[in-house]
Amino acid sequence: xxxxxxxxxxxxxxxxxxxxxxxxxxxxxxxxxxxxxxxxxxxxxxxxxxxxxxxxxxxxxxxxxxxxxxxxxxxxxxxxxxxxxxxxxxxxxxxxxxxxxxxxxxxxxxxxxxxxxxxxxxxxxxxxxxxxxxxxxxxxxxxxxxxxxxxxxxxxxxxxxxxxxxxxxxxxxxxxxxxxxxxxxxxxxxxxxxxxxxxxxxxxxxxxxxxxxxxxxxxxxxxxxxxxxxxxxxxxxxxxxxxxxxxxxxxxxxxxxxxxxxxxxxxxxxxxxxxxxxxxxxxxxxxxxxxxxxxxxxxxxxxxxxxxxxxxxxxxxxxxxxxxxxxxxxxxxxxxx
Amino acid sequence: xxxxxxxxxxxxxxxxxxxxxxxxxxxxxxxxxxxxxxxxxxxxxxxxxxxxxxxxxxxxxxxxxxxxxxxxxxxxxxxxxxxxxxxxxxxxxxxxxxxxxxxxxxxxxxxxxxxxxxxxxxxxxxxxxxxxxxxxxxxxxxxxxxxxxxxxxxxxxxxxxxxxxxxxxxxxxxxxxxxxxxxxxxxxxxxxxxxxxxxxxxxxxxxxxxxxxxxxxxxxxxxxxxxxxxxxxxxxxxxxxxxxxxxxxxxxxxxxxxxxxxxxxxxxxxxxxxxxxxxxxxxxxxxxxxxxxxxxxxxxxxxxxxxxxxxxxxxxxxxxxxxxxxxxxxxxxxxxxxxxxxxxxxxxxxxxxxxxxxxxxxxxxxxxxxxxxxxxxxxxxxxxxxxxxxxxxxxxxxxxxxxxxxxxxxxxxxxxxxxxxxxxxxxxxxxxxxxxxxxxxxxxxxxxxxxxxxxxxxxxxxxxxxxxxxxxxxxxxxxxxxxxxxxxxxxxxxxxxxxxxxxxxxxxxxxxxxxxxxxxxx
Numbered sequence: 001x002x003x004x005x006x007x008x009x010x011x012x013x014x015x016x017x018x019x020x021x022x023x024x025x026x027x028x029x030x031x032x033x034x035x036x037x038x039x040x041x042x043x044x045x046x047x048x049x050x051x052x053x054x055x056x057x058x059x060x061x062x063x064x065x066x067x068x069x070x071x072x073x074x075x076x077x078x079x080x081x082x083x084x085x086x087x088x089x090x091x092x093x094x095x096x097x098x099x100x101x102x103x104x105x106x107x108x109x110x111x112x113x114x115x116x117x118x119x120x121x122x123x124x125x126x127x128x129x130x131x132x133x134x135x136x137x138x139x140x141x142x143x144x145x146x147x148x149x150x151x152x153x154x155x156x157x158x159x160x161x162x163x164x165x166x167x168x169x170x171x172x173x174x175x176x177x178x179x180x181x182x183x184x185x186x187x188x189x190x191x192x193x194x195x196x197x198x199x200x201x202x203x204x205x206x207x208x209x210x211x212x213x214x215x216x217x218x219x220x221x222x223x224x225x226x227x228x229x230x231x232x233x234x235x236x237x238x239x240x241x242x243x244x245x246x247x248x249x250x251x252x253x254x255x256x257x258x259x260x261x262x263x264x265x266x267x268x269x270x271x272x273x274x275x276x277x278x279x280x281x282x283x284x285x286x287x288x289x290x291x292x293x294x295x296x297x298x299x300x301x302x303x304x305x306x307x308x309x310x311x312x313x314x315x316x317x318x319x320x321x322x323x324x325x326x327x328x329x330x331x332x333x334x335x336x337x
Numbered sequence: 338x339x340x341x342x343x344x345x346x347x348x349x350x351x352x353x354x355x356x357x358x359x360x361x362x363x364x365x366x367x368x369x370x371x372x373x374x375x376x377x378x379x380x381x382x383x384x385x386x387x388x389x390x391x392x393x394x395x396x397x398x399x400x401x402x403x404x405x406x407x408x409x410x411x412x413x414x415x416x417x418x419x420x421x422x423x424x425x426x427x428x429x430x431x432x433x434x435x436x437x438x439x440x441x442x443x444x445x446x447x448x449x450x451x452x453x454x455x456x457x458x459x460x461x462x463x464x465x466x467x468x469x470x471x472x473x474x475x476x477x478x479x480x481x482x483x484x485x486x487x488x489x490x491x492x493x494x495x496x497x498x499x500x501x502x503x504x505x506x507x508x509x510x511x512x513x514x515x516x517x518x519x520x521x522x523x524x525x526x527x528x529x530x531x532x533x534x535x536x537x538x539x540x541x542x543x544x545x546x547x548x549x550x551x552x553x554x555x556x557x558x559x560x561x562x563x564x565x566x567x568x569x570x571x572x573x574x575x576x577x578x579x580x581x582x583x584x585x586x587x588x589x590x591x592x593x594x595x596x597x598x599x600x601x602x603x604x605x606x607x608x609x610x611x612x613x614x615x616x617x618x619x620x621x622x623x624x625x626x627x628x629x630x631x632x633x634x635x636x637x638x639x640x641x642x643x644x645x646x647x648x649x650x651x652x653x654x655x656x657x658x659x660x661x662x663x664x665x666x667x668x669x670x671x672x673x674x675x676x677x678x679x680x681x682x683x684x685x686x687x688x689x690x691x692x693x694x695x696x697x698x699x700x701x702x703x704x705x706x707x708x709x710x711x712x713x714x715x716x717x718x719x720x721x722x723x724x725x726x727x728x729x730x731x732x733x734x735x736x737x738x739x740x741x742x743x744x745x746x747x748x749x750x751x752x753x754x755x756x757x758x759x760x761x762x763x764x765x766x767x768x769x770x771x772x773x774x775x776x777x778x779x780x781x782x783x784x785x786x787x788x789x790x791x792x793x794x795x796x797x798x799x800x801x802x803x804x805x806x807x808x809x810x811x812x813x814x815x816x817x818x819x820x821x822x823x824x825x826x827x828x829x830x831x832x833x834x835x836x837x838x839x840x841x842x843x844x845x846x847x848x849x850x851x852x853x854x855x856x857x858x859x
Contacts (some may be wrong), residue, residue: 032743036750036779040384041762042472043779046480051466083376084532093548145577152583164584166550170368170573173553175545283576286584288374288549292576296373301743 001329008322012315019314020072020307024065027303033057034081034301055081068307077308082300087308091290095312096179097167098282098289102274104209109216110267116217117224117263121232122251132221139218148211148284155207162207165286169200208285212278216270223266227259234258260331268324272317361841361856366569369852370581370590374549374574377532380517381454384468389514390850391552391572395437396517396537399428399447400508404843404854405615407670407765409512413442413538417511423503423801428511430494434561436520437542444490449521451488451498464529469515503799505806506768513764513847540565540853549574566841566856579603585610585834591857592835592842597710598656604834612832615844620665620770621713621760623704623724623824628784630755631702636694638821641756642680644687644731645724651827654719659827664814665761665770667828669846671803672767672810677818687731699734704756705748708739713760713829720758720826752784758826764847767810768798775817785822 035051036043052058056067071078077087113136120132156164163169167181174197177184182205185198231237232255240250279291290309297305375388380396383389399414414428434442453461454470457477470476476483484507486499500507510516523536535543538561541554555569573590575581582600584590586607596604604610625632625641632638651659662668663679691700704724707717714720721737728735735756740748749759759782763769772794774780775787793813797806831844838858843851 030744031740032747037743037746039466039468039472041780042384042469042773044472044474045779046478047466047468047471050471050478054466084382084529090548097550149577149579149583152580157583157587160587164587164589165575165580166573166589170551170571170589171366173544173569176547284580286550286573286575286577286580288547288574293549296576299741299743 001326005322005326008318008325012318015318016311016314017069017072020069020311021065023307023310024068024303025061027301027306028061030301032301034303037301038081068304072311077311078304080297080302080305082297082302082305087305090293090305091309091312093179094288094290094293097287098275098278098291100180100182101205101208101212101278101281101287101289102271104205105212105274105278106216106267106271108209109213109220109270112213113217113220114224114263116221118228118251118256120221120225121228122247124229129225133225136218136221139214140222142214142218144211144214144280145284147214148208148281151207151211152284163204165204165208165284167201167204167287168197169204172197172200208281208287211285212274212281216267216274219270220263220266224259224263227262228255231255231259257331261328264324264327264331268320268327272320275316275320276313361566362858363566363856364568365566365857365859366571367567367592367839367852367855367857368571368573368590370573370575370584370593372574372576372578372581372594375546375552375572378535378543378546378552379464379532380514380519380537381450381467381470382465382532384472384515386848389848391554392514392517392535393539393850394541394554394570394852395535395539395543396514396519397539398512398514398516398518399430400512402512402765402845402847402849404851405845407509407618407846409508409765412512413447413518414511417508419508419801423505423799424500426498426500426507426511427491428496428498430496431561432494434538435559436523436538437536437557438520438523439559440520440522442518442520442538443493444496445493446521447496447518448488448490449524450518451485451516453524454515455483455485455488461524461528464531467515469513473510505801506766506772506798509764509766509769514849540851541570544569560853563853565853567852570852582834585836588836591839592833595712595831595833597715598654598658601658601832601834609837610834611837612834613842613844615831615833616667616669616846617712617762617829617831617844617848618667618670618764618846619713619760619762620662620667620828621659621711621758621826622665623826624749624754624757624759624783625822625824626752626755626757626784627786627820627822628752631696631700632755634694634696635820636690637696637700639680640687640690640694640731641728641733642821642824643683643690644728644733645824646682646727647824647826648682649727650720650723653723654716655827655829658715658830658832659713660830662825662828664817665774665823665825666763666767667846670765670767670770672797672807674811674814677811677814680818680821680824684731691732696732698732700732701734701736702755704735704737705745705754705758706737706739707758707760708742708745711760711829712762712831714758714826715829717758724756749782750779752782757782760826762848767806768794771810771813771817772798775822783822785820787816787820790816790820 035048039047056064080087080090116132120129123129152164155161177187181201185201188197189195237255240254279295282289282292294309371387373387375391377383380392397412400409401412403410413431415431417428419426436442453459454467455476475485482501484504486501489497491497520536524531527534540557540560542557544553544555546552552572556565575584581593582603585593625638663677666673704721706721707714725735725737748754749757776791790813793809797809800806841854841856843854
């Protein structure tokens with residue numbers, strides 16, 4: 001197993017370099033000069049020229065590429081054109097928000113998706129199956145920007161149950177400790193016996209995580225259903241039933257565990273997608289995460305931020321996939337690397 | 338008698354209530370909802386609204402504008418004098434002003450703040466680029482000498498700005514945020530990171546910044562002037578426009594950035610919300626490319642100006658959010674010749690001009706329209722469609738298209754269009770409009786270069802006094818109007834959405850945001 005993990009780690013390096021190279025050269029296809037955009041309405045050609053020189057944009061593509069890769073190999077992602085701050089610092093400032101939202105959304109999607117999939121498979125061609133599958137079809141095809149706004153209008157504005165956006169109550173001025181606000185809430189609860197922070201953090205997570213969970217939930221439900229149906233048709237399930245095992249035991253102990261492998265893959269991938277930037281969810285719910293940041297970096301032609309952000313997200317994605325592979329062995333002891 | 342007494346009592350009570358309702362109330366935290374986070378909180382290093390709206394509450398320049406107007410009044414400088422040859426400006430500083438870090442604002446601080454932007458040898462110059470300063474041509478470049486020669490301390494309370502050449506449009510700039518005074522101690526302490534640890538003399542001081550989420554300011558209790566009513570201000574990011582409006586409706590924001598016509602309709606439906614209306618310094622226009630394509634012919638440019646019914650655009654697209662302007666400068670500013678004849682809607686005259694040009698019909702041209710709401714253009718696509726329809730019977734075959742904003746500005750800058758919607762958010766001196774928009778540089782989007790016009794607006798920098806400068810601008814405006822490099826569309830009026838409990842909010846024409854005047858009903 002350790003050998004396998006080490007091998008996968010080594011594969012990460014060329015993958016990341018490939019991603020960075022691709023993103024680096026793709027930027028030349030997009031019109032617009034970052035120096036001109038940065039300097040704004042009052043830019044003069046002279047000021048733009050000086051800034052282009054300073055940022056190295058006047059050099060040949062090859063030279064720019066080699067300079068950038070040289071820095072990347074020294075773990076320097078450069079400085080954001082937009083803010084002048086190191087890209088790594090910018091990413092780390094926003095990553096906790098994205099991780100927190102992605103974890104909650106993935107948990108919601110996994111629990112409800114698996115449950116819906118199992119119910120649909122075990123009650124095939126019943127009303128429960130129909131509801132679960134139509135629901136998942138709607139979920140898969142739901143435009144998130146529309147769903148997000150509907151959730152805000154119904155649950156935040158009309159019913160006044162949840163906030164419209166953000167990570168904490170706007171007027172709550174308590175300083176974060178770790179940048180993972182639910183964790184900070186727990187710390188404040190333990191330290192000061194004050195649940196306000198935790199309550200506010202959780203309260204703000206509800207609508208964005210529900211919106212973000214919708215598509216993965218639907219996908220997980222469909223994959224679980226088809227995987228369960230396949231397993232339920234196997235001989236050993238018939239044998240289990242024939243020996244008089246209760247149906248609950250047949251489903252959860254015999255079928256479910258074996259049906260889990262493709263579900264785990266999907267959960268891992270969906271978590272990776274969420275981490276890679278839930279752009280729409282983060283934008284609608286004013287969630288200050290990686291997705292929102294990357295989106296505005298793309299619009300502002302902040303190339304170093306885009307390249308650094310994509311590289312970082314790729315690493316996260318690859319590591320999650322590695323974790324999924326490791327989990328295979330745990331779920332199914334027959335799998336050995 | 339008893340009735341009279343009761344009536345008098347009621348009147349007195351009503352008066353007392355009215356006065357107390359209008360009396361500013363201290364306390365409370367105001368949340369300002371905006372679409373994007375600030376880039377940096379160093380006044381010299383930025384040139385965009387999402388940073389400047391915070392900066393103007395943290396820092397102060399030497400002069401400022403009287404609330405709601407473009408009239409200059411003293412700020413950190415009590416007064417100023419300009420030498421006879423217009424090459425020396427002497428500022429007499431206010432005494433007893435403290436920075437948020439407790440240090441004293443004096444001549445050294447003013448010299449430090451301005452020199453770091455002007456002097457390339459200054460050790461803090463590397464923390465630029467100083468966008469405004471260089472954009473204004475104030476510092477030396479490889480090609481030419483900058484406008485500002487030096488900034489010198491005369492004594493602790495007096496500073497002189499020495500110029501290399503005469504430019505009488507300069508004074509307004511000392512009321513803009515890029516000339517604000519920063520704490521030298523804080524800059525020396527934080528270096529490149531000063532932009533994340535701002536320290537000025539403004540009515541609010543910096544508290545914290547959670548990137549892409551919020552910037553928190555609190556009242557500065559040692560402020561030299563009238564202290565802010567609010568305990569603090571939170572600038573909170575709501576990137577999605579609809580979600581921002583809903584946050585305002587729910588009370589999670591108290592004031593938000595202005596919005597387009599659709600957003601205004603939504604806001605009008607909420608009884609707890611209101612609009613604050615105010616004049617802004619902006620103009621929206623259609624540039625007609627004078628360097629290539631059909632509009633190199635002046636007659637076709639004039640034909641477009643006669644052939645578009647701008648009243649229809651104002652009525653159908655702007656509604657109450659726009660007013661007609663003849664010239665590419667707000668008529669609220671001095672130097673605007675209100676008697677200048679306009680291009681009134683006259684399709685027959687347009688047809689005659691097209692015929693006289695000898696152009697083969699249909700005249701094909703492409704029009705690019707603004708992809709997003711701007712203060713001077715609420716709906717670029719709708720405006721383009723109306724113009725397209727109005728110009729078709731005259732013989733113009735116009736294709737309309739748009740691009741993502743970055744690409745769009747690239748096309749406008751480089752003149753990669755035949756007709757292009759654009760506009761300008763400017764300042765209180767005509768120079769910022771006529772010189773900036775129609776001489777050299779990126780902002781001359783119609784690519785129109787008229788020597789006589791350029792000479793006049795250049796001369797207008799060099800003479801002193803509004804009457805003398807106005808005369809030159811009037812002459813320049815006549816040339817501009819006759820040559821028709823642009824078709825004026827309108828000037829946008831600001832309708833700022835806010836909660837009804839917000840009072841004292843003043844819209845400054847140049848976009849300056851001063852939240853020290855604001856107070857909230859509990």
